[in-house]
Amino acid sequence: MASINIGGENAGDAFYRYKMPKLQARIEGRGNGIKTNVVNNAEIAKALERAPDYALKYFGFELGAMVNYDKKSGNSIVNGAHEAGRLSELLEGFIKKFVQCYSCGNPETVIKIKKRSETIELKCKACGAVSEVSPKEKLVGYIIKNPPEDKLSKAEKKVKKAEKERLKGLEDLEKKRRKEEKKKKKEKGEDGANGEDKSPESPEGGGEEDEDEDEEDEDDVEWLADTSEEAMRKRAAEQLSAATAAMVIQGNIEAEAEAARLKAEAEAEAARLAAAEEERLAAEAAEKLAAEQAATDPNVWAVRAMVQAGKGSKAVADALAELPVKGGPAARMHVLYEALFANAGAGAKLTPLVVERKKYLKAAAADPASQLAQLVALEHLLAVELPERSREAPLVLKALYDSDVVAEELILAWFHKATAGGVLEVPAEGGARVREAARPFVEWLEQDTETESDSEEE
CATH class of the missing domain: 3.30.30.170 (Defensin A-like)
Structure with a gap:
């Protein structure tokens, strides 16, 4: 590619x-x-x-x-x-x-x-x-x-990974502390049971009756927590650390859940708005198409549809020749030029469109009469259909000349005949405006012709 x-x-x-x-x-x-x-x-x-x-x-x-x-x-x-x-x-x-x-x-x-x-x-x-x-x-x-997806930088990824590892470390420490605390309580309980006094009459620990009494005594023992200042301070610090870790973990979980909820709501709202916007655009496009079709000459619409469907230049030229229009070649070329260029966008230049679609113009310019008719159709397009584009006349004429659509002598003949556009009812002031804009190119053609004549005489 x-x-x-x-x-x-x-x-x-x-x-x-x-x-x-x-x-x-x-x-x-x-x-x-x-x-x-x-x-x-x-x-x-x-x-x-x-x-x-x-x-x-x-x-x-x-x-x-x-x-x-x-x-x-x-x-x-x-x-x-x-x-x-x-x-x-x-x-x-x-x-x-x-x-x-x-x-x-x-x-x-x-x-x-x-x-x-x-x-x-x-x-x-x-x-x-x-x-x-x-x-x-x-x-x-x-x-x-519909915001773009966030792409984290390497530094941001490292920070996020470090935060995740830190939280995991806090969880592991909390689990280890609880496990050790449970183990200490268990060991302390076993030591207390082994430290009970045995009966002097039973050096081997007595019979079954003594064992039952020992078990009852163990059940009656109450283990008291260490209430010294240092032990209390240590327990408070451990509890605070565990509570802080739990709060951080819980806070992160809640924040992630809230962010996911807000994102889902935003995506749903965006999808709804996008669907509504697409429906509105579709309705506008359909309305615009219907209005354009109603306001456009059926012959122009037929030729434009063939071009948009990708039909060949010969097929378009043959269809153009068979159209039921009055006014001869000029009227047919008027249909062709309006179909190709009248709906050009506001920001589009005519010259690139002429170059891009020159095959249709060339196929329709089989003889001098058709070429002159194209110049009259161009005059009508720039004077009546697209008057704001009249300043592009010299560039469009040069594109037609360079593409061999119209001959040099026909451009000069059209320029010097101010009433040529009358066959398509081009207003006199509009035709004059187009010719004035085209003057620099025509003068260049005439100068080039004179130079060639001088060279031939020498």
Whole structure:
């Protein structure tokens, strides 16, 4: 399994010692039951020294999807179809917020929970810095309810072992003292019985009658405790030592029982809250999906479902050509671009998505008319669907150019024809805004063309 450096800023460092497996995702199922299996989530969590469900929950919060982690099998499921590239971007956000030290950037941090203020801190084992994670992050609440397992250091283990041995020693001493005390009482009783006077008329100890009398005398003997000051002080010290040991042992037993009870209650409450949260997220996801489906063009929804199901680029292009849409190639390319990019997340960049899904764009760009139609569809996407992304126009155009989706002369022709977007009813101000953003790339193309012309003339 390929390993990569932890943290995007360290991607190019060949000698970086903190590694993790590259995220692998597999889309399973179809229709409403489609889901994404993060195959190596457990291995990634082990490399990051975080619980496997933390990163998975972060994906769910960011994507608005329900997630499920099976501790026994290690299966990590995110509802819906999500490509590995998108999940890798989210994983990078998780690492920056919940793994890397905010001071030195190393991923050698330990999560510390402050229950009173309901916040969490990252304590760096490399530089010693303590960084507070923003309480606005949804995952903070989940981590507080599901704290990481305490991993004792070697020193802490030694202290705990020494305390256990000390308590065992006290128990052994108490048992030995009781045993010796019992033995002394027994010996003292036997000595008293042997010291009784015998009858002078019976040198051998007398007959049966004398023996009966001796036994009766022994029963009548009362043994008195030593009441001297020194003996009383010694007995008091022994009793105090035994009582102290018993109190320590009993106190530890009660404390452990109370801790176990509180832990069980906390786990039950956390499980209840987690189940309620998952139900809420599932309801929100279903509601969001229904609203999105109702608000989306059926043709766009059909193409998007094919892409999410992992259909080949040729199959998508063939289905696109057969769609019952009016408006010619521009309308069909509008359906394709909206299906591929209109639902991009708030933090996702368009350029990586274009590169990632270029096979669908290339399969649909069979002739110059289709290529020009894609440029008009891109103009509509940036001017109408995603106006806040219009500044990404030069980068997206360069990605299309580098991927051989559209030719250079068609980009120049589209740029200089301000009314090209009219076929898709792109507002004039929106089209002008997109062209102004794309100007640096177009000027670079024109300059490159002039340079090539000069070289050919020479």
